[in-house]
Amino acid sequence: MKKRIGILIFIACSFIFSCKESSTNNATYSKDIAPIIYKNCTPCHRPNQIGHFNLQTYTDVQSNAKAILYTVSNHLMPPWPADIHYTRFANELVLEDKEIELIKTWVNNKCPIGDSNAIPPVPNYPARSLLGTPDLTIPVIPRKIIGDFNDQFLLIKVPFALPTETYAHTIEFVPGNTNVVHHVNADIVRFNETKKANVFDGNWVHNTVTDSTIKDAYQKMGMLHDDGSYPTLHRNAMNYLPGVMAQEYPDGIGDILLGKKNAFLFSDIHYGPYWEDTWDSSYINIFFSKTPPNRTVKEFQLGTLGVSPVLPALIIPADSIVTVCSKYVLPEPISVITLNPHMHLLGKSFWGFAVPPSGDTIPLIRINNWDFNWQNYYKPKKPIVIPAGTVIYAQGVYDNTSKNPFNPNKPPKTITDKNGTMRTTDEMFQFIIMYLEYQKGDEEMVLEKEKK
Ligand code: HEC
Incomplete structure (x- = not known):
C-alpha cells in the first residue's frame, strides 16, 4: 500500500x-x-x-x-x-x-x-530626471562626506524664491552621489513673505543626532518667521528611496501651493557609510501644475505624535521583544492614496488594517520583516475607500535583542520614543495615511501610472 x-x-x-x-x-x-x-x-x-x-x-x-x-x-x-x-x-x-x-x-x-x-536594447535612463523636463531645478547644498564608515542623519534646508505663487504637481529628488545618498524625507515650508526678510538665512545643514530638540534646530536653520512664529508646513512633500520613483498623482490631485519664499526642509536625509572622502550634489526637480488643483491630499498618523496614542507607551526594555498598537476611529469617509508605516532600527514587523462598522476587514499593509532601509510610500492601485466609524489598527513589533542586526546598542539598552525626538537611535511608531476626502467614484480612480 x-x-x-x-x-x-x-x-x-x-x-x-x-x-x-x-x-x-x-x-x-x-x-x-x-x-x-x-x-x-x-x-x-x-x-x-x-x-x-x-x-x-x-x-x-x-x-x-x-x-x-x-x-x-x-x-x-x-x-x-x-x-x-x-x-x-x-x-x-x-x-x-x-x-x-x-x-x-x-x-x-x-x-x-x-x-x-x-537582445532588447538596454533602457535609456535620462540623466537629469526620470519624469520629463522639470519647470524648476533647485540644487541642494553640496556636501563633503568623510570616508569614515559612519552613517549621517541630517536636517538640510533648501531655500528658494519664486516670482509669484505657483502650484507644484510633482516633486522629484535626484541624488547626486548614489553611493552615499540613502533616503530623504522632506517637507515644504511656505513663509509669509512679509514676515521673512531673507529666506536664505540660517544654517542650511544641521546634525540631527547631536541636537536635542527640533524647535531649536528650526531656529538655528532660519526656518521660523523673523518674529518667531511658524510658517506653513506641508509635510512629506518629497520622499526619496533608491530605485523608487517620485510620487505622481492624477492631474488636479496633490498639488502643493508654493509662495514667493519657500524652503524644503529635509527632516531626514540619510548619508550611508563610505570608505573614502567623497562629495554629494543632489538636486530637486519641480513640475508645476498644468491643471488647476481640485483635491487636496490630507494626512493623519496613528501613533507617535499622531491622532491616537501608542498602547502601551513605547518603552522597549533591553533584551526584549515588544508589541505595540494604536487604533483610531475614523470620523469621516476617506479615500486612502498612500500608506507609510514608520519605525526605526528596532522595528521587526508592521501590520495595518481597518475594521468598518459593518462588513469585512479592509486589509491595508503587512510587513513581515521590517527593514529600516526600505521605508516605502505604498500607493494602492485604486484609492482604498474607508467608511466613517471604521477603526483603523496599526500593530508594530520591536526587537531590542542583540539578535537584531540593526540594533544600534551593543549590548542593547532600554529605548523609548522620547516624545518624538525623531532621532534614529530613539524609536517611533507611526502609521501615516495620506488621503482625499471621499467623493463618489473614488473607488474607480486609477492611481497607477501608465507604463511608458
Ligand atoms: C530599489 C533598488 C534595487 C532594485 C530594483 C534591485 N536591487 Fe539588487 N540590490 C540593491 C542594493 C542596494 C543592494 C545591496 C544590498 C542591500 O543594500 O540590500 C542589492 C544587492 C543585490 C545582490 C547582491 C546580494 C548580496 O547579498 O550581496 C543581488 C544578487 C541583487 N541585488 C540582484 C538583484 C536582482 C536580480 C534584481 C531584480 C530582480 C534587483 N537586484 C533589483 C538594490 C536594488
Whole structure:
C-alpha cells in the first residue's frame, strides 16, 4: 500500500514538474530574461546607482546568475518589504512567481543567451530626471562626506524664491552621489513673505543626532518667521528611496501651493557609510501644475505624535521583544492614496488594517520583516475607500535583542520614543495615511501610472 502511494505521488510530481517545465524550459536571455531584468533590476543595478554592480548586459547577468537566483527565490530582490499575499500596490517592485520560475530554469539550464541579435536594447535612463523636463531645478547644498564608515542623519534646508505663487504637481529628488545618498524625507515650508526678510538665512545643514530638540534646530536653520512664529508646513512633500520613483498623482490631485519664499526642509536625509572622502550634489526637480488643483491630499498618523496614542507607551526594555498598537476611529469617509508605516532600527514587523462598522476587514499593509532601509510610500492601485466609524489598527513589533542586526546598542539598552525626538537611535511608531476626502467614484480612480 505504502509503495503504491509513493508511486502515485511520484507520478503526480513528475506530471506537475513536466507541466511547469514545458512553459519555461526554453527560457533564453534575449527572449525571457532581459525584459525581466531591465524592468525590475536595472533601475538600481546600473552605473552610478545604489545596486553596487550592474545588471545591464548578458555578461553582467550571467556572471551573477547564482546570486540572482538566490536573491529572487528568497524574495530579497527587488527589495519590497510589503507582503504581496496581503495587499498589492501600484508602485510595487516585485517579481511574479512565473518570472521567478523563468529565472530558475534559465540559471539551471546554464544561462542560454538565445538569439543574441534579438537582445532588447538596454533602457535609456535620462540623466537629469526620470519624469520629463522639470519647470524648476533647485540644487541642494553640496556636501563633503568623510570616508569614515559612519552613517549621517541630517536636517538640510533648501531655500528658494519664486516670482509669484505657483502650484507644484510633482516633486522629484535626484541624488547626486548614489553611493552615499540613502533616503530623504522632506517637507515644504511656505513663509509669509512679509514676515521673512531673507529666506536664505540660517544654517542650511544641521546634525540631527547631536541636537536635542527640533524647535531649536528650526531656529538655528532660519526656518521660523523673523518674529518667531511658524510658517506653513506641508509635510512629506518629497520622499526619496533608491530605485523608487517620485510620487505622481492624477492631474488636479496633490498639488502643493508654493509662495514667493519657500524652503524644503529635509527632516531626514540619510548619508550611508563610505570608505573614502567623497562629495554629494543632489538636486530637486519641480513640475508645476498644468491643471488647476481640485483635491487636496490630507494626512493623519496613528501613533507617535499622531491622532491616537501608542498602547502601551513605547518603552522597549533591553533584551526584549515588544508589541505595540494604536487604533483610531475614523470620523469621516476617506479615500486612502498612500500608506507609510514608520519605525526605526528596532522595528521587526508592521501590520495595518481597518475594521468598518459593518462588513469585512479592509486589509491595508503587512510587513513581515521590517527593514529600516526600505521605508516605502505604498500607493494602492485604486484609492482604498474607508467608511466613517471604521477603526483603523496599526500593530508594530520591536526587537531590542542583540539578535537584531540593526540594533544600534551593543549590548542593547532600554529605548523609548522620547516624545518624538525623531532621532534614529530613539524609536517611533507611526502609521501615516495620506488621503482625499471621499467623493463618489473614488473607488474607480486609477492611481497607477501608465507604463511608458
Ligand atoms: C530599489 C533598488 C534595487 C532594485 C530594483 C534591485 N536591487 Fe539588487 N540590490 C540593491 C542594493 C542596494 C543592494 C545591496 C544590498 C542591500 O543594500 O540590500 C542589492 C544587492 C543585490 C545582490 C547582491 C546580494 C548580496 O547579498 O550581496 C543581488 C544578487 C541583487 N541585488 C540582484 C538583484 C536582482 C536580480 C534584481 C531584480 C530582480 C534587483 N537586484 C533589483 C538594490 C536594488
